[in-house]
Amino acid sequence: xxxxxxxxxxxxxxxxxxxxxxxxxxxxxxxxxxxxxxxxxxxxxxxxxxxxxxxxxxxxxxxxxxxxxxxxxxxxxxxxxxxxxxxxxxxxxxxxxxxxxxxxxxxxxxxxxxxxxxxxxxxxxxxxxxxxxxxxxxxxxxxxxxxxxxxxxxxxxxxxxxxxxxxxxxxxxxxxxxxxxxxxxxxxxxxxxxxxxxxxxxxxxxxxxxxxxxxxxxxxxxxxxxxxxxxxxxxxxxxxxxxxxxxxxxxxxxxxxxxxxxxxxxxxxxxxxxxxxxxxxxxxxxxxxxxxxxxxxxxxxxxxxxxxxxxxxxxxxxxxxxxxxxxxxxxxxxxxxxxxxxxxxxxxxxxxxxxxx
Amino acid sequence: xxxxxxxxxxxxxxxxxxxxxxxxxxxxxxxxxxxxxxxxxxxxxxxxxxxxxxxxxxxxxxxxxxxxxxxxxxxxxxxxxxxxxxxxxxxxxxxxxxxxxxxxxxxxxxxxxxxxxxxxxxxxxxxxxxxxxxxxxxxxxxxxxxxxxxxxxxxxxxxxxxxxxxxxxxxxxxxxxxxxxxxxxxxxxxxxxxxxxxxxxxxxxxxxxxxxxxxxxxxxxxxxxxxxxxxxxxxxxxxxxxxxxxxxxxxxxxxxxxxxxxxxxxxxxxxxxxxxxxxxxxxxxxxxxxxxxxxxxxxxxxxxxxxxxxxxxxxxxxxxxxxxxxxxxxxxxxxxxxxxxx
Numbered sequence: 064x065x066x067x068x069x070x071x072x073x074x075x076x077x078x079x080x081x082x083x084x085x086x087x088x089x090x091x092x093x094x095x096x097x098x099x100x101x102x103x104x105x106x107x108x109x110x111x112x113x114x115x116x117x118x119x120x121x122x123x124x125x126x127x128x129x130x131x132x133x134x135x136x137x138x139x140x141x142x143x144x145x146x147x148x149x150x151x152x153x154x155x156x157x158x159x160x161x162x163x164x165x166x167x168x169x170x171x172x173x174x175x176x177x178x179x180x181x182x183x184x185x186x187x188x189x190x191x192x193x194x195x196x197x198x199x200x201x202x203x204x205x206x207x208x209x210x211x212x213x214x215x216x217x218x219x220x221x222x223x224x225x226x227x228x229x230x231x232x233x234x235x236x237x238x239x240x241x242x243x244x245x246x247x248x249x250x251x252x253x254x255x256x257x258x259x260x261x262x263x264x265x266x267x268x269x270x271x272x273x274x275x276x277x278x279x280x281x282x283x284x285x286x287x288x289x290x291x292x293x294x295x296x297x298x299x300x301x302x303x304x305x306x307x308x309x310x311x312x313x314x315x316x317x318x319x320x321x322x323x324x325x326x327x328x329x330x331x332x333x334x335x336x337x338x339x340x341x342x343x344x345x346x347x348x349x350x351x352x353x354x355x356x357x358x359x360x361x362x363x364x365x366x367x368x369x370x371x372x373x374x375x376x377x378x379x380x381x382x383x384x385x386x387x388x389x390x391x392x393x394x395x396x397x398x399x400x401x402x403x404x405x406x407x408x409x410x411x412x413x414x415x416x417x418x419x420x
Numbered sequence: 421x422x423x424x425x426x427x428x429x430x431x432x433x434x435x436x437x438x439x440x441x442x443x444x445x446x447x448x449x450x451x452x453x454x455x456x457x458x459x460x461x462x463x464x465x466x467x468x469x470x471x472x473x474x475x476x477x478x479x480x481x482x483x484x485x486x487x488x489x490x491x492x493x494x495x496x497x498x499x500x501x502x503x504x505x506x507x508x509x510x511x512x513x514x515x516x517x518x519x520x521x522x523x524x525x526x527x528x529x530x531x532x533x534x535x536x537x538x539x540x541x542x543x544x545x546x547x548x549x550x551x552x553x554x555x556x557x558x559x560x561x562x563x564x565x566x567x568x569x570x571x572x573x574x575x576x577x578x579x580x581x582x583x584x585x586x587x588x589x590x591x592x593x594x595x596x597x598x599x600x601x602x603x604x605x606x607x608x609x610x611x612x613x614x615x616x617x618x619x620x621x622x623x624x625x626x627x628x629x630x631x632x633x634x635x636x637x638x639x640x641x642x643x644x645x646x647x648x649x650x651x652x653x654x655x656x657x658x659x660x661x662x663x664x665x666x667x668x669x670x671x672x673x674x675x676x677x678x679x680x681x682x683x684x685x686x687x688x689x690x691x692x693x694x695x696x697x698x699x700x701x702x703x704x705x706x707x708x709x710x711x712x713x714x715x716x717x718x719x720x721x722x723x724x725x726x727x728x729x730x731x732x733x734x735x736x737x738x739x740x741x742x743x744x745x746x747x748x749x750x751x752x753x754x755x756x757x758x759x760x761x762x
């Protein structure tokens with residue numbers, strides 16, 4: 064008997080703005096001028112937030128910090144497509160998403176200063192605390208998406224991960240569960256091509272991460288992660304798919320980590336200045352500025368006034384960060400259980416005596 | 421009143437208030453009744469639906485509550501616990517089953533690095549009312565990885581509660597408490613005694629509190645401290661010693677985290693001697709914690725060093741040798757003699 068083809072899949076890549084900020088009109092998402100400008104403003108705000116964090120770290124005012132520089136288009140492109148019903152299930156490099164979703168900057172700075180209270184986000188924001196074990200949070204996004212589907216909840220669970228996360232077993236299990244149970248989950252993968260020192264080609268022999276979704280029975284698309292309009296368009300399409308009850312979706316944003324992995328890292332050990340310079344020339348913010356300027360929607364004056372507005376906000380947030388009263392020592396053990404067991408009662412008394420002496 | 425309703429009333433009155441149930445059936449009743457009471461409760465795991473679980477513990481649940489609430493999952497332990505976390509965050513009360521405790525390791529990251537930590541990490545904003553059930557312990561002659569007792573790993577993980585029933589009555593009441601608990605509870609079912617005996621179990625819900633031990637037999641000369649399947653071994657030893665005129669108290673811990681330290685201290689202060697019995701390996705096992713607690717709180721009541729009867733610090737053997745591994749009545753009696761003759 065002849066062999067027959069029983070499965071074929073095709074993976075698309077979406078680019079809308081080219082390096083010079085020229086738009087592909089046919090693919091452009093339907094956004095008003097204000098919405099276009101908002102995307103740019105979000106990115107600049109993220110960059111300023113990030114630059115301040117790096118400064119604070121250098122001055123010893125916060126601890127080790129993981130920069131989002133270079134990934135602003137991924138994060139700014141997604142947020143406007145979300146609603147207050149959607150759940151964010153972040154990893155540790157989603158500060159741009161967090162500060163664009165109503166979480167004040169000082170809380171995100173506080174995370175990197177080492178304060179658990181940073182995870183107590185304002186009421187009504189459906190965002191889980193950032194998860195450190197790489198990829199593990201994707202299962203929570205799958206489970207949440209299963210639960211949202213069961214409840215008929217309008218929300219979508221957005222699980223974040225990077226290229227490194229896709230090598231973890233939990234990535235496989237999360238996509239598998241989500242596919243089997245038609246979960247209301249969007250897997251949002253920022254492929255910044257480096258997991259500390261290990262390049263993408265050591266994470267996978269696949270041509271793309273997007274194509275992996277197809278093996279789990281749902282769509283995946285790769286977008287130019289430095290093109291905020293491509294990310295917006297793909298996010299809108301993916302979220303509409305999930306909201307319609309058609310099952311999960313995966314977006315791979317191909318981008319670049321322009322900074323060290325964290326401030327404790329030295330990227331010169333494993334990548335060339337040429338490579339870093341090449342990606343710097345593909346800066347997502349420059350590209351969108353060129354586009355907006357070309358349209359007459361942005362210029363020197365607006366740039367200056369927005370920069371001032373953001374730096375005022377950043378300064379105010381740093382002030383809030385640095386005037387947070389110290390947490391009591393007993394916070395260490397007061398949130399372990401709903402009701403404190405006898406051994407924590409005893410240990411709490413010891414801790415309190417120590418704190419008072 | 422029509423004849424039909426009269427008959428129905430009579431039938432209801434005639435229905436016994438208790439049923440003779442095995443431990444496996446008692447677990448099943450707890451799940452069945454709690455699911456009827458609270459529709460946010462989900463049962464999930466491998467083979468829990470149409471198959472009713474490999475030990476038939478979830479039998480009948482799928483028919484009663486349907487596939488949206490009794491969920492046959494893909495074969496993936498991390499996935500089961502990880503998605504249970506997500507479901508709990510979405511407002512459900514999942515009761516996840518791992519098929520054997522020997523397959524706990526792949527789920528350890530989700531259980532210990534996430535389930536146990538969400539309340540703390542979110543400073544109380546999120547908590548996880550979820551149960552992870554699994555059969556544990558040896559004695560049923562299965563292949564490798566089906567006989568393990570890893571309770572010490574879990575007791576050493578802050579944020580979890582760990583419950584181990586030894587009787588049908590306790591299994592039902594403790595599982596009801598676990599399901600109603602607002603924090604993650606690991607529920608270890610001694611599979612060797614799933615069907616070893618029946619006892620009267622009340623119909624309808626009742627709670628056996630988590631963290632409270634039970635004095636199985638009162639005694640004056642020595643305390644045997646056990647839990648799960650080892651309570652039966654402790655009872656056999658108690659009877660053997662009683663024939664020789666030794667009055668033994670048997671304490672069934674029922675919960676290993678948080679352990680009922682008061683009950684332990686109270687008993688040891690009375691008897692002055694103690695033997696801890698568990699089948700998990702000895703090194704840094706839960707018995708060591710019991711010994712430490714007794715030393716800290718009741719040292720001067722002791723008439724002899726606290727003895728331990730445990731599994732060996734070796735891999736749980738394949739079936740041909742498992743009877744050499746498991747603690748026996750004889751080993752417990754011998755340990756008790758060491759304490760009595762000290």
